[in-house]
Amino acid sequence: MLDKARVDRVHRQFEEAGQGHILYFWDSLSLAEQESFLEQLESIDPNVLNSILDHAMAASRNKSYFNNLTPLESESVRSVSKATREELQTWERLGLEAIEHQHVAVLLMAGGQGTRLGSKLPKGCFQGLGLPSRKTLFQIQAERILKLQQLATELLAKDTGRPQPKTIVVPWIIMTSQATRRVTESFLKDNAYFGLDPQHVIFFDQGVIPCFDSHGKLLLHSKHMLATAPNGNGGLYWALHKEGILDELERRGVQYVHSFSVDNILTKIADPVGIGYAIQTQADVMAKVVPKRMPEEPLGVICRLAGKIKVVEYSELDPSLAALQDPQTGELVYNAGYICNQVCSLKFLRRLPKILEDREQNILTHHVAWKKIPFVDTNNHHPQGAPEHLTVPDRPNGVKLEMFVFDVFPLAERFSCLQVPRSEEFSPVKNARGLDSPETARRDLEKLHVRWIEQAGGRVVRGNVVQSEERMNRTEDNLEEEPLGFELSPAISLAGEGLEWARDKKIPATSIETLDDVVL
Template identity: 35%
Template sequence: MAHLLKEQQHLVNFWDELSNDEKSQLENQIKKVDFTQARKWFEDSAHLQTSSPENLTPIPKERIFSTDKLSKTEMHEYWEAGLDAISRGEVAALVLAGGQASRLGSAEPKGTIPLGLNVSFGDSLLGIQAAKIALLQAAAGERNHENNGKIHWLVMTSPGTEKATHSHVQKLAKHHGFNFEDQVTIFSQDEIPAYDENGDFLLATKHSLVASPNGNGGVYSALAPFLPKLKAKGIKYFHVYCVDNILCKVADPHFIGFAALNNADVATKCVAKQKGELVGSVCLDSGKPRVVEYSELGAELADQKTADGSYLFGAGSIANHFFSMEFMERICSSGSISLPYHRAHKKIAYIDPKSGEQIKPTQPNGYKLELFIFDVFEYARNFFIWQVERSEEFSPLKNAESAGKDCLSTCKNDLAALNSKWLQHAGATIEENGKHFYLNTLISYDGENLQELRGKSINQDLIDSDKIIAKHFVHNTDSIYD
């Protein structure tokens, strides 16, 4: 342990108490840390420059495309272009799945926990996403018999979620007939040790450091080794999304087709911000696109409205992005671009380096550093916003039920509401108010394929008695008021 910096010697205070296996674990973890670099990250993050309000301007209108303002002809053109790309095997769906469901009361990866919905095989967020990929592939294959539609599924995990996620995704792939070795790539982002408020590392146990994934911006360095293989497979477009959004349109043909036809190298999905909402705003900072937090925007700009009553800085980021292969190659190239680490002040349990007792603080006592995926926006050469309806595309699972927001019950409600909207557009009516009627994910991606339900009055008896109707639905009718 001679290479330890003087201020980090506390990490080996209990060395003589450790077993050989524990000594090996601690030594291997410490050897992976560049202490000089880690100290620089900590110091740099303390002086990270934020945006000045006077430098911030909205994204120009000609760079914003709202799905509710586009014609059916335009949307059809984008859909066809997206499916064409899928049929040629040019699309990769990259899910950011490194987080655990600790806030949900589970030790499992968030993407694998049971939802109690059964709208897809696996009954999980990843299960829903796998079904959507399978549905799109079938649609692309049907329209182009020369090419079987294929989406390459990239799954970014973290050291703490990799094993369980790998096992779960492998089962999903087998069920849907994906060639796991050829079509699915599972890789892990790096972890970074946590710091106390003086910049020293913390012990999680006597033989391990407190460490956590290095943020969603860690995707670029983690993906870099796989880019040559993906390019050789013909991948041209990446759809990057977070695992926790139950309404996410994975490998969205509208989004992919729009970006491809407009030669975008970067595009991001947004929703119209609501009053008091703390999601970041996509805007220009000194003429370059980036996402700014409410604190950087300031109350005056955050509340400023346009003539139509919408917020001037109202493009709310939902962590859902398009990147071209050319852009990914440029960003992921070793040493080409260095993203800054951002600080998150957290309550971090740790081992007291003197007593060896575990301390569980009641107030924030340290920092975790994170890279942000959107910090690359400023390097885009042709950037667009694709603005979508919140009710159709954004319902994240982040909190326990006690929060009453962004939790499992709100996700269920939002999914049921979207399915209800699709049914009504298809010409069906829902007879039993207050019931959840969930559609089988493999039936419809965006409200299509529901023509057999036209003119039907949907109720539980009909679903139970009519096989043609029943195939569309999941037999789960929780009350919307539960």
Template identity: 35%
Template sequence: MSTAGVPTKSEILSSNKEAEPLLAFYDELQDDEKRRLHAQLSTLNLSDARQWFKDSEEQRAPSTAEDLKPVPISHHFSPTDMHEVVLDDLWSKGMEAIARGEVCAIVLAGGQATRLGSAQPKGTIPLGINAAYGDSLLGIQAAKIALLQALAGERDHQTPGKIHWAVMTSPGTEEATREHVKKLAAHHGFDFDEQITIFSQDEIAAYDEQGNFLLGTKGSVVAAPNGNGGLYSAISSHLPRLRAKGIKYFHVYCVDNILCKVADPHFIGFAVANDADVATKCVPKQKGELVGSVCLDRGKPRVVEYSELGAELAEQKTSDGKYLFGAGSIANHFFTMDFMDKVCSPSARLPYHRAHKKIAYVAENGEVVKPEKPNGIKLEQFIFDVFESAERFFIWEVARNEEFSPLKNHQSVGTDCLSTCQRDLHNVNKLWLERVAARITTTKQFYLKTLVSYNGENLQELRHREISDVAIESDHSVNKFFVH
């Protein structure tokens, strides 16, 4: 080891031969840059990453139209088709599991908000809504957890259990996310050490088209989180502790969905009532939509991408006018602890999938190249690749306008951006008020406080009340419900 604890190039190569091309500018680096590069190289597992690239070339054999079938209606349910008494029973089952402390909500928050153009982790970005403390996606989710716990406490006069909140980050998002979640926990009275688990998914090096690793700067390798399927390896070491806490059920969701019903009692109750080991929320697909379809492939549940489904199957409809393969995946899942134990075992390996990307890199002359078209490959694991291991798999189909509005794009794109998230949250709140026959006369966008209502309940005070600009601003019997 050289002075100041800085490894020499030969010392790095003695344990990591794959790193040689990445040390081309090593002698130009400052000592602290050398230490950071060495630390990064020691976490990237380059020898395995070389093999992952080769393995990813051998994609699954394309499925034929005969292989693909929709999930049968015996395993595909929609709450809109259910009687209120049945829904109330499912809600009760879900709330009982929450009250017993059996539910863990896992938020997937490891992605880099590159499409948003933000340097902050997506879950911490200010929303300009203030519907919950923290004014962020994670803030809204924390408030929903706090509200469910309060509702569980009203039902169970014993000391109710807590919802455990597990937050999957990545090396690039962990520090800022941890600090933000600590503030949320303190505000809501969550015991940070007991009730919250923050863990990081792995990063994987990016490649050029030939499978060579890339430098992003002279002192850093281009790397990215290994996809939402990185959940299983990342959380595996935490499962024994969560089982010891009494966790039996997991609700897994993406941080970017502003309408997500975190630890949804209806969804959990439905899965428990049907003895499901895996269930997934879907929305009805819209014409031309490119999201994956949840279906059966040779009898096993799988998410099939639009390109694999093909236009003919994608457009096929049932007798009632719905798309035959219309169960659109929204990355919102239920798993039992026993199932997670099975798929998170050390011997379980998910395949890597290739994504062609535009990747800026340092060329041999030391200049940074910013390509105008995809020039490289990033590998990702998909969370739904474990579906085929399920023994009792179910679909819970929900209304898109009430449960799915992701924040993915910069405002300039005009879809799945901040303004559409704000609009969709307003529309859900408006729908809840209409259901209690409130008279809405304001034309402004408004928001209910997240802690007021989880699913439209607790709004009876507003029945037949006028919801006007004046009332929201100055009538305490009304404005206590609203953000203002």
């Protein structure tokens, strides 16, 4: 029997908040169902939820902030392409030293499913990339971490003169969702973590938040469960605190966390140049950007709102502002395309939970997403013994609330921005076909690897035909271009290094996992 005072307290709390309808089926629930439902309801504060929704709805209707929006100043953005060799070497050295001292961890945001790709699996497990190696995004990223650890360990041996130094570890933290956690863990375990030590692979779930109907009423997913949805990739900040990940990172001596989205096939994981730049600028947050291709490209931009850093989603930016061009350069004025790739100091991440707990703060406002949300209709049932029926709407009927990873950028006391070449660091897999699809990602990875071979003085050949990166560029816009079938494993090269063996050689257009795959 449930404690009556406990039940009455929760019921009264939701009734007073105007959300008492969710208890419509209470008397028809079994004891186990009541206990489960009560635990869920005790974990949330309906008044806080009401406030969050009100603030989010008000923000979604307020477009006046465009009046205070200004582009990021050119001097605020350093470009890798325009940096001197000495600057790049300095940044890289600082980053590698941080990795050597095991001050760096990587955080993969992998809560999304591959629905838009036509897959029921998490994006990282998606088998349809079409790479010659048949690798998934998870495998590519794990192998890049493995190679990075190897390079850092070799550098430490060179610096110390010890032939067998300790092995450098870069912890791999993976944020999943309730929908992807089990499959992701099983996938990595079944594949022996692709060579990584499982004790340094850490999982945690992003949070969830209840959903509302168009009138601000909480929705039921069943008679004894609220309808909930993941709270966006910005939910990672609270989850890192709640799940004890921040404590674990501090125990390991981590000082910098590189976080990024799972779907970018070109991510330079724990990029020493990027980490070194963050260290040199003493940044709380260092974000990478690429120039936007066109005003309507579905890419948010980093700019300033009343002087503070702000990322404006492409769907939120006024089209007239998005299309503005600099008359001197011809480039878009709002050109700092945000690619969900940033380095945060652990000290900064430690500050965020206290801010999130503050009910009066209005910086971290949730975003409104109108969605089709299945729900149990309390208006068309008799509560006593009524059969449960899940209504599946054919049009958006409610609101999901999300926070984005960039929402915390205005809180950074020191923020730096690094522009990187799109061809080297950004090719997302979002759509089943066309732009940002497995086909374009496969093409971009292949072109990058061909370019590495050329820079090393070699040539990639298919049959007797030399396949140059220049030739491939001539047909860049042709998505139907037949791929060469060329791919370099991260075990061969992480970022174009270690390819001296290719000089003056013709390299076959194949998947190269080890040098045994190449007849030199």
